[in-house]
Amino acid sequence: MSGFYYVKVPNEPVFECRARGKFKKNNIKPVVGDLVEIQAIGNGQGVIEIILPRKNCLVRPSVANIDQLMVVFAATSPEPDFLLMDRLTVLAEKNKLFVTICITKTDLDDRNNFNKVVGRYSNTDYNIIGLSNKLNRGIEDIKDVLAGKLSTLSGPSGVGKSTLINTINPNFKLNVGDVSIKTKRGKHTTTHCELLEVIEDGFVVDTPGFTSLELEGISEYELAKYFPDFNKFNNCQFVSCAHENEELCGVKDAVKSGELSKERYKNYLLLLQEVRENGGKYR
Ligand SMILES: Nc1nc2c(ncn2[C@@H]2O[C@H](COP(=O)(O)OP(=O)(O)OP(=O)(O)O)[C@@H](O)[C@H]2O)c(=O)[nH]1
Numbered sequence: 001m002s003g004f005y006y007v008k009v010p011n012e013p014v015f016e017c018r019a020r021g022k023f024k025k026n027n028i029k030p031v032v033g034d035l036v037e038i039q040a041i042g043n044g045q046g047v048i049e050i051i052l053p054r055k056n057c058l059v060r061p062s063v064a065n066i067d068q069l070m071v072v073f074a075a076t077s078p079e080p081d082f083l084l085m086d087r088l089t090v091l092a093e094k095n096k097l098f099v100t101i102c103i104t105k106t107d108l109d110d111r112n113n114f115n116k117v118v119g120r121y122s123n124t125d126y127n128i129i130g131l132s133n134k135l136n137r138g139i140e141d142i143k144d145v146l147a148g149k150l151s152t153l154s155g156p157s158g159v160g161k162s163t164l165i166n167t168i169n170p171n172f173k174l175n176v177g178d179v180s181i182k183t184k185r186g187k188h189t190t191t192h193c194e195l196l197e198v199i200e201d202g203f204v205v206d207t208p209g210f211t212s213l214e215l216e217g218i219s220e221y222e223l224a225k226y227f228p229d230f231n232k233f234n235n236c237q238f239v240s241c242a243h244e245n246e247e248l249c250g251v252k253d254a255v256k257s258g259e260l261s262k263e264r265y266k267n268y269l270l271l272l273q274e275v276r277e278n279g280g281k282y283r
Pocket residue numbers: 104105106107108131132133134135156157158159160161162163164175176177178179182183208
């Protein structure tokens with residue numbers, strides 16, 4: 001119901017809470033993932049008194065205190081969108097989140113897209129997990145990386161996010177859709193958003209994901225920072241090197257020698273262009 005927040009309290013049923021009026025006055029709204037202090041008023045109801053400081057807060061949908069961005073793409077059907085994959089990892093880096101890249105439908109991977117992903121990100125410390133919901137492959141690895149964290153799953157429609165959650169924990173019975181229907185635009189307006197405890201102390205935000213990528217401004221000077229693999233090679237002549245047209249650029253050298261992924265570098269240049277066109281706003 002609108003105006004209510006559902007608060008999980010250890011060893012108690014979920015409390016149905018309203019927020020103190022002072023929050024509204026100060027234009028603050030509790031969001032999913034917030035750690036709060038409540039006052040119980042009986043009957044499983046309570047009032048949110050304090051919102052503890054957030055370590056991060058992503059928007060659209062608003063979720064606070066996320067530990068991990070699990071980027072989910074299919075090996076095929078739909079084909080992986082590598083530019084979106086790089087955008088999502090930039091979003092994660094900007095917000096200091098762990099990154100796990102989960103490639104689903106590896107049972108259909110006749111073009112070796114899983115290995116392509118492993119190659120592209122080989123100079124990062126991202127977890128890269130190949131998964132088949134169909135063959136029950138990789139599920140234990142996914143459980144391991146979800147344990148003890150608040151994660152959000154992000155990726156295009158139809159890659160198998162709901163199937164994955166259902167496989168991990170069949171209690172959820174999320175709707176699994178038909179790819180062709182679900183990929184039509186405009187289907188993804190969730191009005192509510194909740195946390196699913198998919199395994200003990202491992203929570204996942206139930207949302208269509210941050211594919212719209214509304215970020216606060218990222219300047220052209222900081223974009224490269226969010227490509228952690230580039231950082232290993234940035235012994236460039238200029239400290240503020242954009243790794244673009246500059247001479248003596250460690251990143252460009254590493255791309256030339258094959259140590260850094262050419263595709264990822266290409267996407268970096270595309271995103272750099274975008275950041276500039278948006279005057280520092282990266283969308
Ligand atoms: N072959 C194969 N098919 C899969 C796998 N995982 C999911 N699918 C199928 O892919 C289709 C889409 O799965 P969903 O779980 O609805 O995908 P989703 O990412 O939740 O999609 P949205 O809810 O639109 O975001 C369904 O027909 C699933 O049965 C897999 O590992 N292998």
